[in-house]
Amino acid sequence: MYKCLILFLILLTLGLNPSFALASAHSADVQALSSQVESLKQEVNRLSKAIESLMALRPTVTMLMPDISERFHVMHYAGHAQDWALASHELQVLKQLIGKMQYIDPEKGAMADGFLLGNFNQLEIAIEHENIEAFNASLEATVTSCNSCHVAVGSPSMKVVLNASDGLSLRHSHALEESKKPGDHMHTH
Numbered sequence: 001m002y003k004c005l006i007l008f009l010i011l012l013t014l015g016l017n018p019s020f021a022l023a024s025a026h027s028a029d030v031q032a033l034s035s036q037v038e039s040l041k042q043e044v045n046r047l048s049k050a051i052e053s054l055m056a057l058r059p060t061v062t063m064l065m066p067d068i069s070e071r072f073h074v075m076h077y078a079g080h081a082q083d084w085a086l087a088s089h090e091l092q093v094l095k096q097l098i099g100k101m102q103y104i105d106p107e108k109g110a111m112a113d114g115f116l117l118g119n120f121n122q123l124e125i126a127i128e129h130e131n132i133e134a135f136n137a138s139l140e141a142t143v144t145s146c147n148s149c150h151v152a153v154g155s156p157s158m159k160v161v162l163n164a165s166d167g168l169s170l171r172h173s174h175a176l177e178e179s180k181k182p183g184d185h186m187h188t189h
């Protein structure tokens, strides 16, 4: 207590008003705080702009599909060449790609698991036993699952074909067949 008194007396002898000294110390704190708040605001702005760019660039389920398609067909032709080591590798990568879907779109990720995990198990067993008949049957079942999910998500025109050579590309192995364009007829003739 007497220390405060001494401080008070010293300040008085120095001709300073102690309450003024306290007030200016206080306002220095406020200034330091407000400049910290200001730089935090700038940081938050910078981060939200960065997040906005990343959100615009983020992978989508659609973007994963050509990779999925390519892995599927390389696995398919590797099996037919009895290159079981490669078929097994492609299946593992295919599983990883499907596994990533849950982080991009949890709902579609769960759908993809529901449609494909059983097929992947069948493929794994066929590859393990180097059994071409079981492998072929599992490939067909997988294509049916791919297309069932495409129907379920409202994109029935995304019709994957088993033989990529029937389509244009491994990455987009689609049935190139006559179909109606999607959506209502908006314009009048």
Ligand code: HEC
Pocket: 061, 062, 063, 065, 066, 068, 069, 072, 108, 109, 111, 112, 115, 116, 142, 143, 145, 146, 147, 149, 150, 153, 154, 155, 158, 160, 171, 172, 173
């Ligand atoms: C979640 C269910 C789901 C499953 C399972 C699925 N897909 Fe897809 N696929 C999608 C969606 C969603 C799209 C995008 C549809 C759109 O853009 O209209 C798509 C589109 C595609 C496309 C076209 C991509 C493009 O850029 O035009 C290909 C190729 C494709 N899928 C291949 C496959 C193959 C091969 C399999 C099976 C191994 C498969 N998909 C399984 C949901 C699925």
